[in-house]
Amino acid sequence: MKIVKSKILIDKGGFSSLPSWQRIRSDVLQAIASIQWPPGSGAFVLYDELGKRRGEGNGVKPIKDACMLYLREQGWLLEYDLGLPGIGKVDAVYLVDGKQFALEWETGNISSSHRSLNKMALAMLKGTLIGGVLILPSRIMYRYLTDRIGNFEEITPYFPLWEALGTFVNIGILWVIAIEQDAVSKSVPRIEKGRDGRALM
Amino acid sequence: MKIVKSKILIDKGGFSSLPSWQRIRSDVLQAIASIQWPPGSGAFVLYDELGKRRGEGNGVKPIKDACMLYLREQGWLLEYDLGLPGIGKVDAVYLVDGKQFALEWETGNISSSHRSLNKMALAMLKGTLIGGVLILPSRIMYRYLTDRIGNFEEITPYFPLWEALGTFVNIGILWVIAIEQDAVSKSVPRIEKGRDGRALM
DNA sequence: TATGGATCCATA
């Protein structure tokens, strides 16, 4: 898996110059690089079929697994509750200097990407999080996956919102990353879809 | 249909003391009050079945349709493009003093409610909107509708985000309303998907 | 019950 875009929305209080940030940054980049399809192939190659229609293209659920396993090996905590009332969990957290850095792997609907960034921004405002990163497919990759999943280009026009919220943050980083397949091919297995949503209707 | 909660997230620049705001406020309140089920019953009574599982509970689309038709009769413009690149349409807009006031009737997934508020807040930051209102079911009503649709209580913990963004707004109002059925009953028809919204007015 | 997610749909 490769990274094709990277955007820092908030960078306050000098956190980005600390060694703990370098550790986090390295973990995130390597976690993404570790993702392969087919498993063990050394690359990430999607089945070459667009995902807009019922039963076509690639499902998204298994893609996230390798990333989470890598992070857990590096000491990150998965499905972590930030402890804010009414606010749910984030996919992963790294504990640093008594605070938490969150990671959200977005393969839900694009609207869910709004909630992910809102959640991390809110927790930064509250002082719970020292930062967070949202990882989601590029528009290019998106076309081969389940219709309407989150993608970098579609959330981009809303970036000014979270950048503005940075005004109220004392310290921390809010980061968004676009990922993409290394290639597409008819020779690799399709990533199977589940039976969620309207799949059975 | 009744209103059970109402929250002003942003109120800046004295817009709330203008006659145009009183007109908008009145239209919104009456649009909600006009919605009936069954048709012509003088009340909004939902079929008494929880909506969590496949094929159960009440659909949501016709409820929204009825509200939109009422607003159109009052001169609101439906499915209105705000003209911001990459930002889509809002459900309805009322033109006032060369600016626009938006209305979003939220019957999508709860994560879509985040996008709705993000969209209106962004357009207020950009100076395109003079304000906006998000209308969505209360947690009580939510249980009788399609699973995971937007509901007031679930978005409430995120309110501080949009309140903070008000700092950057010169003038305008951002408003959230929780609606609820007057009653539930096994004697009324289930609200089916795709019914003509006019039947509910 | 509560929350994040995954999957197709409708329409311009």
Added chain:
DNA sequence: TATGGATCCATA
């Protein structure tokens, strides 16, 4: 192709 849905799933 692009964008806002509408609906059901998985799991604690």
